[in-house]
């Protein structure tokens with residue numbers, strides 16, 4: 001008992017010594033703009049690996065303004081959030097937050113949400129169908145992505161509204177070995193590669209909802225139009241450095257994790273297909289080349305269906321267990 005009192009006393013004395021030290025009286029600075037924030041009410045708390053930090057009111061106001069400014073709509077977030085891994089994959093998300101969330105929380109909580117997401121490199125942009133579309137930085141591999149998404153899902157209290165609302169969490173998967181030439185190969189063979197997977201999903205509504213949290217919509221639809229410009233296709237091939245999987249809707253960390261893993265596997269088979277086409281080109285030509293590529297595309301299409309069936313069974317089992 002006595003030692004505890006002494007310990008407590010020495011702690012207090014240490015603290016008061018520290019207070020007299022040169023660092024502790026400093027006014028906190030905004031993590032974003034670097035300005036001092038003298039008024040306590042203007043400090044928006046941000047959880048940071050180095051401890052509690054703050055955003056200033058002006059910076060948070062600017063984040064809110066981005067949500068109503070149409071010019072932010074098509075912005076891309078090209079920042080990298082982690083170091084490259086040996087596997088070479090990149091993951092980024094476009095996380096739509098439904099309008100309802102804006103009315104569920106008070107202004108202080110919305111400030112916290114925007115400041116904390118921005119501090120992790122998730123930039124808020126305008127989308128008239130939702131409150132916010134936050135574009136994540138580019139993560140190298142699932143591990144670094146998962147660390148941030150867990151914190152963000154908790155902050156947003158996602159599980160309170162994720163089942164009821166209409167929004168999407170598009171998933172972009174890329175690779176250090178992926179480029180416009182490889183994408184062009186995939187675009188060219190799109191019908192052969194993707195039609196069997198598309199038909200499987202069409203006939204597996206329950207599996208689709210278990211994996212992706214929703215079924216085909218106008219914004220994540222079946223194939224139409226030209227492969228390079230079919231933006232709303234559930235597998236969007238318009239970009240050069242990544243494939244966009246548009247069906248995903250964030251329901252929970254576990255569900256999002258499964259959907260992201262599956263997207264990586266599908267991407268992987270498509271990437272391997274484009275590598276094999278390159279190899280065929282090096283040793284074949286004419287109709288022999290076309291035949292070899294067609295065979296390869298058909299083989300890949302079967303693999304995509306198999307990936308879907310595996311994940312569908314797993315996801316349906318998981319949702320039965322939580323139902």
Ligand SMILES: [Zn+2]
Nearest residue numbers: 030033056059
């Ligand atoms: Zn600031």
